[in-house]
Amino acid sequence: MDAVERENFARQKRWAKEQKVGEGTYAVVYRGREVSTGRRVAIKKIKVGQFKDGLDMSAIREVKYLRELKHPNVIELLDVFSSKTNLNLVLEFLDSDLEMIIKDRSLVFLPADIKSWMAMTFRGLEFCHRNFILHRDLKPNNLLIASDGQLKIADFGLARDFADPGYKMTCQVITRWYRPPELLFGSRYYSSAVDIWSVGCIFAELMLRTPYLAGESDMDQLKTIFRALGTPTEQEWPGHTKLPDYVPVGQFPKTPLRDLFTAASADTLNLLSKCLLYEPRKRISASEALHHPYFFAIPHPSHPSKLPKCSTQMAPRPLEEVDGNVDMTSAGPGVKAAAPSKGKLKRKLTSPMEESRARSIARKLDFTKQANSP
Template sequence: MDAVERANAERQKRWLKDQKVGEGAYAVVYRGRELSTGRKVAIKKIKVGQFKDGLDMSAIREVKFLRELHHQNVIELLDVFSSKSNLNLVLEFLDSDLEMIIKDRTLVFLPADIKSWMAMTFRGLEFCHRSWILHRDLKPNNLLIASDGQLKLADFGLARDFADPGHKMTCQVITRWYRPPELIFGARFYSSAVDVWSVGCIFAELMLRIPYMPGESDMDQLKTIFRALGTPTEEDWPGHTKLPDYHPVGQFPKTPLRDLFTAASADALNLLSKCLIYEPRKRITAREALFHPYFSALPHPTHPSKLPKCSTALTAQTIDENAGNVTGGKGGLGVGNKLKRKQTSPREDTKNRMVARKLDFTKDVPSS
């Protein structure tokens, strides 16, 4: 046994797998612990043997970027070891995710709670972008929640660096409901603005308690976006008709956000609108968002330790960070067991939105 094999064997002995909590096409996730301290961890076992070239590219990306990113609002990679034909990622253990919290109807969100989750999301994302890393798959179940309430960006399987602005990138990233229109139109050169669009969709979902723009196909996704925000013109978004996959999908008038988010504060609507600007170069950046008046106005963000928690604290890794699934060409929502998000029918969607309109997001709530 050489030095590398000995070091790997020693790392493997540090961790014990206790229980399988999730499985996808390319990975199995276990709840585990560190033998010396008893600390709970999540162990993500990548099924290396399934790939012709030996290792899934998403696993390489995840290891590479999580080794580089150390921030309170980014999931921590604790260790990596191999066993037989598998690669194992040891990640910090997190109690739930934002999707589970949004769906838990026993929980009531205050405006200060939504502001706190948004602040932590933008902090984590600003750090990624400052480190020249695009996430490219932000959605509620990739925002994990720790026991102390801290929100952490997770699942970096589709992440990539973007230091070279002239380098072509794939447009087949980001789960469809959170994918910006430039990617649906086939843009191969893009920026950190794609992640900001996703955060805007998450912001809207936190206020509505249902997905904001849930399309059933790429064409339907565009129609859903244009129905919500109006069909863009060349003045709104210069050059979009020249994108590789551009095709007209009908003319829809611009509907004021206030018509749907009737109880949101003016600052909240202003920030949301800046996240969902069609022209990527005009979209607000994560850094600019952190200095937006929304975050300094009352109510102040709830302290993370006092944020609502799931009544049934399943682990975030039960849903997993898609357990190794990537969105792929169809922009799907995950294909592993228990990993699909339930699509809402138009009738259910309308009913839920009518309920959402009655929620009051404007009351000044004392800071907790």
């Protein structure tokens, strides 16, 4: 046994797998613990041998970006080790997610609670964007809630860097209900504004306690958006009619947000409207959002420890299939997935250049190093 094997064996012995909480074609997720301390963790076992090229892109992305991101509002990757033909990701254990809290009708949200969840979401996202990482799948069940009330952004399987503004990217990302119109129109060049649109949809969902823009297909999603916010004009969104998949969807009048969000403050509606602007370049950034008057007005954000919590403990859920490719972040504590009814995502890469780049990243990943090393 060489030094690398010995180190991997020692890391493997550090963690104990306990209850299986989900299984899919390519991954099994366990509730586990650290042997020396008893600390609870989530262990995601990825069956590397199942993949033609050796390792699925979502696994590569998740390891790559979580090793780079250390922030109180981003899920922590604690360790990575191999076992036979499997790759194991050790993630911090989280009790529930924002979707569960929204759906729990026994809970009552105060405006200060919503403000706290939004502040933590923007803080985590600002850190991602400051490090040139797009999440590309923000939604309530990818915002996990720790036992102390802290919200943490999870599931970086669709994340990617955006340091090069001229690099072509796939538009087949972000679960449909939270997908911005530029992606629905096929834009291949986009920015951190796509994540901001998703946060706007989550903001609205927290107030409504139901998804705000729930389309049944990509075309219906556009109609749903335009019915809610009005059909964009060329003045509002210059150049959108030239996007690759643009089709006229119909003319719908603009409805004031106040008509639906009747109890919201002026600052609340102002921030929401800035997240849901059609022109991506005019959407508020995560950094700007954190300085918006909404967060400084009374009531002040609730302390995380005082936020509503689910009345029942999270039950294990099966891994979901997404366009025939398993979403390996959907089973149980610390890991979530898209619900198929919210629009399917493609885990496949859509260009030879991105596939080549992915293989290059895979070769550079050294899973024998500690997950929290620089």
